[in-house]
Amino acid sequence: MFGNSFRVARIAGIDIEIHPSWLLILAFVAYSLSEGFFPDQYEGWSTFAYWGIGISAALLLFVTVLIHELAHALVAKRRGLEVPRITLFIFGGVSHLGRQPASAGEEFQIAAAGPATSLLIAVVTGAAGFALRDVNDKLEAMLLYLAFVNTALAIFNILPGFPLDGGRVLRSIAWKRTGSFRRATRIASNVGELFGYGLIAIGFFLLLGGLIFNGLWLMFIGWFLLGAARSESANLQLEGVLKKLTARDVMRADFPSITPGAPLQAVVDDYMVGQGERAVMVANGGTVLGILTVSDVRRVPREEWPNTPAQSAMTPRERIVTVVALTPAVEVLVLLGEKRLNQVPVLDDGRMVGLVTRREILERLQLAETLNPDAGAAEESTAAT
Secondary structure: OOOOOEEEEEEOOEEEEEOHHHHHHHHHHHHHHHHHHHHHHOOOOOHHHHHHHHHHHHHHHHHHHHHHHHHHHHHHHHOOOOOOEEEEEOOEEEEEOOOOOOOHHHHHHHHHHHHHHHHHHHHHHHHHHHHOOOOOHHHHHHHHHHHHHHHHHHHHHOOOOOOOHHHHHHHHHHHHHHOEHHHHHHHHHHHHHHHHHHHHHHHHHHHHOOOHHHHHHHHHHHHHHHHHHHHHHHHHHHHHHHOOOEHHHHOEOOOOEEOOOOEHHHHHHHHHHOOOOOEEEEEEOOEEEEEEEHHHHHOOOHHHHHHOEHHHHOEEHHHOOOEEOOOEHHHHHHHHHHHOOOEEEEEEOOEEEEEEEHHHHHHHHHHHHHHOOOOOOOOOEOOOO
16 A cells, blocks of 8 residues: 655654655645635635635644654654654655564554544644734634634544554454454454445535535545554455464475576566566575666566676675574565565575565465364453563
8 A cells, every 4th residue: 555655754763755646635735725624714805815824724734744753653662663654645654664563562552542632732832822822813814713623533533443543443342352453453443444434425425415525534534444444354364374473384485597698588488478587686606796676677678688797787685685494474474565665585594595475475374264164263362561
C-alpha cells in the first residue's frame, strides 16, 4: 500500500514519508477551506486571505497528524520497539512498528498516546484561538479550525474500529482479560470488520439521502477499515505459520549462480524467462560478488543486453541486504516488505548459504494452509502487564 512513498524528513531517527495520496487530500482540504469553510464562516476577507489561511490551515492540520503519529512512535521507542518510519497518506498517517507490542500494557500506552496528543493539541489551539478573538480574526479562524479537527481526530481514533487507536486499545483490554494476544487480535479484528461494515452502511444511506460526497467518503473509510481489519487477521495467521521457522528453513540452498562475464541477454533467456528466476547470484570461483535482479536488468537498455556483462549491471555484495541463517522467518518477511525486496541472501558465518525469496515464503504458507487450515490457531498465553 505504501510502496510509492518518498522520504521528506527524519525526526528522532524515524523516516517521515509521504504517499502520493497525501498530496491529493492536502490539495482537496486546502481547496475546501479556501473556497467553502472559511468564506462561509468569515466574511469580508480578500481572495488572497482566504487561500492563504486555507493553505496554511491544511498544512498545519497535517503537521498535527504527524505529531499524533510521532506520539505513538516515541512511546513505542521508549518501550524498546523499533520504529523505522512514519507514512502520511490519504487517511492521515501510520507509524510502522518493527514488532508487535510485548504486553497489553505496552499496547495500551502506544495506542492511547495518539488520541491524547490530539486532544492536547485541540486544547492548546482552541485556547489560543479564543485568546485572539477581536485581535486577529484570521489567526483565530485557523486555530479554532485546528482545535475542532483535532478534537474530531481524537474522537474518531478512539472508536473501536481496528486498526484505529481505539481498536488497539480494545485489543489491549481483551489481551489483558484473556491472556492471549492471538485471541485478543481476533476479537479486535472482528469488531473492526463490523465497524467497517457499519460505516459503509451509513455512507450508503447518506448517499441515498442526497449527501453524495459525505456518503462516498464514509463508505471509502469503511472499506479501508474493513480491509485493514482483515489484513491484521491474515497477518496473525501468517505469524502463526512462520513463528517456528528461520531463514534457513525457508531458504533455497540451490540458488542460481552465474559468472561475472555472463551477458545479460543470456541471463534473461536462460534464467529469468527460461526458469522464472527473479534474481541470480554473480560469483567467481565460489566467491559471491553480487546479485543480479530483474530490476537491475531493466535499468539497462534492451539493445545493450547482448554486450553487457552481469558484473556491470549487478548490485555489488557490499550493497546487498542480507540476513543470518537463524533470523526468524517472520522477520525476514517483514524485511522484504520494509525494503521492498523480492529476495534476500542468507549468510552463515559470513558465507552465503541460501536465498530467501518472497515466492518461497508464500508457497510455504500456501502449503501449510492446505495441510492444516487452522495452522497457527493454537493459543499461547502471554503475561499481560
